[in-house]
Amino acid sequence: EAQVTQNPRYLITVTGKKLTVTCSQNMNHEYMSWYRQDPGLGLRQIYYSMNVEVTDKGDVPEGYKVSRKEKRNFPLILESPSPNQTSLYFCASGRQVNQPQHFGDGTRLSIL
Amino acid sequence: EDKVVQSPLSLVVHEGDTVTLNCSYEVTNFRSLLWYKQEKKAPTFLFMLTSSGIEKKSGRLSSILDKKELFSILNITATQTGDSAIYLCAVGWHSGYALNFGKGTSLLVTP
Numbered sequence: 001e002a003q004v005t006q007n008p009r010y011l012i013t014v015t016g017k018k019l020t021v022t023c024s025q026n027m028n029h030e031y032m033s034w035y036r037q038d039p040g041l042g043l044r045q046i047y048y049s050m051n052v053e054v055t056d057k058g059d060v061p062e063g064y065k066v067s068r069k070e071k072r073n074f075p076l077i078l079e080s081p082s083p084n085q086t087s088l089y090f091c092a093s094g095r096q097v098n099q100p101q102h103f104g105d106g107t108r109l110s111i112l
Numbered sequence: 113e114d115k116v117v118q119s120p121l122s123l124v125v126h127e128g129d130t131v132t133l134n135c136s137y138e139v140t141n142f143r144s145l146l147w148y149k150q151e152k153k154a155p156t157f158l159f160m161l162t163s164s165g166i167e168k169k170s171g172r173l174s175s176i177l178d179k180k181e182l183f184s185i186l187n188i189t190a191t192q193t194g195d196s197a198i199y200l201c202a203v204g205w206h207s208g209y210a211l212n213f214g215k216g217t218s219l220l221v222t223p
Contacts, residue, residue, distance in 0.1 A: 043155075
């Protein structure tokens with residue numbers, strides 16, 4: 001089954017404690033992306049990757065890091081999380097940037 | 113300033129009504145426009161519209177792209193309660209690899 005898998009689904013943590021949200025896709029897609037979704041602000045792109053070892057900033061990259069060492073994985077790293085990063089996060093993948101993207105089920109992060 | 117603007121932000125209709133959702137975008141280097149439906153979890157893909165494909169239809173849902181006036185509409189006829197969701201519009205540009213989403217339209221269909 002074609003899918004994008006994110007882990008964890010829910011996480012409550014404290015300010016400053018490094019965390020990683022993993023994302024894996026099994027469709028051999030080149031393009032992967034991370035979004036955050038906040039009430040009244042919609043979906044905003046954090047980082048994206050066009051292929052292995054190729055990443056770039058989206059609209060709201062501050063406070064986040066990503067890596068793309070393998071085609072299937074695209075982890076999102078919060079080195080020093082802060083409360084303003086409390087949000088619902090989605091990972092997505094697609095054959096190319098302007099092709100339909102498949103979304104994971106989301107990760108709800110709460111930073112206290 | 114937002115590059116992709118959706119309207120209305122929220123809509124409540126009765127089952128059986130027809131609804132039209134709007135998405136307008138900036139002109140610069142437009143490549144494609146995508147519509148997604150988001151229920152409780154992940155957004156799911158509905159349509160993609162490009163310069164070479166400006167009208168799409170699937171069942172009760174249809175969408176058109178007006179390249180001259182820089183907007184797209186998503187039409188849902190004979191609405192059902194299962195159509196209740198947030199509808200998202202996203203635009204991709206030739207000038208880069210980012211994808212910009214609008215804030216979405218929240219649709220509630222009441223019995």
